[in-house]
Amino acid sequence: MGLGVEWAVQWLTLSARLMSEHREELIALDRAIGDSDHGENMDRGFQAVMEKLAQTPPETPGAALKLAAMALMSKVGGAAGPLYGTAYLRAATALGESADVDAAALAGALTAARDGIVARGKAELGDKTMVDAWSPAVEAADEVLVAGGDAVAVLAAAAEAAEVGAVTTDPLVARKGRASYLGERSAGHRDPGAASSALLLRAAATAAGFPEGAAE
Ligand code: ADP
Numbered sequence: 001m002g003l004g005v006e007w008a009v010q011w012l013t014l015s016a017r018l019m020s021e022h023r024e025e026l027i028a029l030d031r032a033i034g035d036s037d038h039g040e041n042m043d044r045g046f047q048a049v050m051e052k053l054a055q056t057p058p059e060t061p062g063a064a065l066k067l068a069a070m071a072l073m074s075k076v077g078g079a080a081g082p083l084y085g086t087a088y089l090r091a092a093t094a095l096g097e098s099a100d101v102d103a104a105a106l107a108g109a110l111t112a113a114r115d116g117i118v119a120r121g122k123a124e125l126g127d128k129t130m131v132d133a134w135s136p137a138v139e140a141a142d143e144v145l146v147a148g149g150d151a152v153a154v155l156a157a158a159a160e161a162a163e164v165g166a167v168t169t170d171p172l173v174a175r176k177g178r179a180s181y182l183g184e185r186s187a188g189h190r191d192p193g194a195a196s197s198a199l200l201l202r203a204a205a206t207a208a209g210f211p212e213g214a215a216e
């Protein structure tokens, strides 16, 4: 048994809750190396996702992620809006119309999301962006898949790796996005997009039944 549309809706619902709860923290991170709007952008974007979910309840996980992609693309703005929009859209396309997402489909969707972010933003690992959370997450998901793990284990591993990946951005000098304007002065601060990505992947694992906080 894989994960169904209830999981996807719960993922988005928990994401909205986490973006609201961590709004000030993401604003503070973006204040240090950006323009202070990341927390506000993400909170607004996921509020819009919740409104759309209430208006048009999706029937498949892919439809839920497509709906989220559209809302994020139109409401988040900044650099993160198009990047997350692309990520969720690519993940939705990877899932297709299936009602049930197994470990392999999930790992494939995470890879598609990461590849979408890279295609859109052209950032490489170590550039101090959200890619530094997504790439280790994809690698960890693939490892668990190969080892025979189920969908929940894939998500738990991805969430854990994304959190570690976000922390690894602390000492890095930004080479992409607004933070790169600061050059060396961007070192010593966590990348806000990597931090929000880790929260979103944690929400995915929690929605699948992985105990909250267990991935920390
Ligand atoms: P803006 O920088 O336009 O204010 P946000 O504050 O919403 O947009 O988002 C900033 C985040 O976007 C960064 O912390 C980083 O993770 C991500 N980001 C910016 N540019 C890129 C890029 N080229 N590739 C991947 N991620 C990027």
Ligand code: MG
Pocket (backbone or CB within 6 Å): 030, 034, 035, 036, 037, 038, 078, 178
């Ligand atoms: Mg910003």
